[in-house]
Amino acid sequence: MLRQGLLMARGLCQLMSNKLSDSLHRNIMKHLNGNTRSGYAWTSLQNIRAVTMSPWPFTPSQPRDYSLPNASWSSEMQRLYEHYNNMCEMETEGGKKIKGAWRRLPSYNRSLKYATGGQCLSKLLQGKARIFTRNIEEQGAGFEYVVFINKQEKTCVCVFQAGHLLEGPPGHVHGGAIATIIDSVTGTHATYLSGPVMTANLTINYRSPIPLGSVVLVHSSLDKTEGRKTFLSCQVTNTDGSKMHTEATGLFVSIGVGHLLGL
Numbered sequence: 671m672l673r674q675g676l677l678m679a680r681g682l683c684q685l686m687s688n689k690l691s692d693s694l695h696r697n698i699m700k701h702l703n704g705n706t707r708s709g710y711a712w713t714s715l716q717n718i719r720a721v722t723m724s725p726w727p728f729t730p731s732q733p734r735d736y737s738l739p740n741a742s743w744s745s746e747m748q749r750l751y752e753h754y755n756n757m758c759e760m761e762t763e764g765g766k767k768i769k770g771a772w773r774r775l776p777s778y779n780r781s782l783k784y785a786t787g788g789q790c791l792s793k794l795l796q797g798k799a800r801i802f803t804r805n806i807e808e809q810g811a812g813f814e815y816v817v818f819i820n821k822q823e824k825t826c827v828c829v830f831q832a833g834h835l836l837e838g839p840p841g842h843v844h845g846g847a848i849a850t851i852i853d854s855v856t857g858t859h860a861t862y863l864s865g866p867v868m869t870a871n872l873t874i875n876y877r878s879p880i881p882l883g884s885v886v887l888v889h890s891s892l893d894k895t896e897g898r899k900t901f902l903s904c905q906v907t908n909t910d911g912s913k914m915h916t917e918a919t920g921l922f923v924s925i926g927v928g929h930l931l932g933l
């Protein structure tokens with residue numbers, strides 16, 4: 671089972687390798703080609719692909735990239751998206767690459783078929799597994815967010831608009847939803863830095879409530895790495911940075927394919 675998982679993961683990575691050259695992909699390939707401690711390529715794979723990935727392993731059509739603007743995005747959300755997007759590496763019409771420190775991470779709503787769904791689910795339900803933050807179909811109702819990574823500074827920022835289905839205290843965002851976006855952003859950041867990881871510890875201080883429907887920034891930065899451990903800090907602020915909503919620290923431990931396959 672482990673060998674099969676590794677072979678499928680490696681096959682998929684190779685399919686993508688012509689078009690993928692970022693460090694996240696290199697990180698995953700390094701792990702797949704290395705020992706079994708970190709030999710799988712779950713959700714990270716589709717999250718690093720932009721529009722051109724082919725062939726897609728689930729459906730004949732391209733999957734939706736949830737990190738792109740949609741009609742539910744407020745003008746503030748759109749403005750911040752453009753702000754960071756304008757600092758990303760870009761290709762001009764002449765095919766020339768303009769360097770930018772930032773990179774937008776595409777985001778899809780499911781993991782790789784062979785590495786998701788959970789051993790406790792029937793085959794039918796395994797196919798229905800969806801990423802927690804991307805499973806509300808109504809645009810704007812749940813988590814609207816886009817993640818940008820700064821390769822040079824090893825930092826990460828997420829522009830997050832919290833929809834009406836994330837209510838906790840009246841008119842404000844649920845603490846669990848805040849924890850979810852923090853876990854997702856820092857988990858993605860840790861994966862980008864260290865390859866496949868799982869959250870071992872997340873410590874959260876809620877400083878001020880986040881109004882439902884507002885846009886906030888989720889900043890993640892690397893504190894240190896120690897062997898298999900990646901330590902990150904995270905702050906959630908309003909969009910001009912004048913108000914601290916939430917502070918967190920996270921520990922992410924590098925894992926191998928066997929960990930998720932129950933081996």
Ligand SMILES: CCCCCCCC/C=C\CCCCCCCC(=O)SCCNC(=O)CCNC(=O)[C@H](O)C(C)(C)COP(=O)(O)OP(=O)(O)OC[C@H]1O[C@@H](n2cnc3c(N)ncnc32)[C@H](O)[C@@H]1OP(=O)(O)O
Pocket residue numbers: 713714715717801853854855857858861866867868869870871897898899921923924925929
């Ligand atoms: C995260 C990946 C994201 C991928 C993103 C891809 C791109 C984006 C795609 C889609 C976006 C979605 C993003 C979602 C993100 C969500 C992430 C989650 O929510 S993960 C689910 C919740 N977490 C669990 O369920 C773990 C459960 N725990 C475990 O499985 C194990 O405990 C594990 C793997 C964490 C460690 O187990 P061991 O057996 O491999 O290793 P041992 O020896 O126990 O620990 C290694 C070192 O870490 C320390 N350690 C472990 N746990 C610790 C803790 N809680 N506090 C402090 N230190 C701890 C230990 O003391 C040890 O340190 P010494 O090497 O001796 O120095």
